[in-house]
Amino acid sequence: MWKKRRQQAIEWGIVVIATMGVTGTILGLRWAGVFQLSEWAVLDVFFRWRPLEPTDDRITIVGI
Secondary structure, eight states: OHHHHHHHHHHHHHHHHHHHHHHHHHHHHHHHTTTHHHHHHHHHHHHHHSOOOOOOTTOOOOOO
């Protein structure tokens, strides 16, 4: 019984360490600005996919 518990604890420890390592790496790269260009590109695509908004007839542009 104790061997099984110990084995489970070791497995969970490996999972926790791997998770913390991956999370730390991603947060560090994001903080350094590595993902900035890809984030802007994805945002640009999302804006292009938006449906067209109808024009408002109440708006009048007066040029002098």
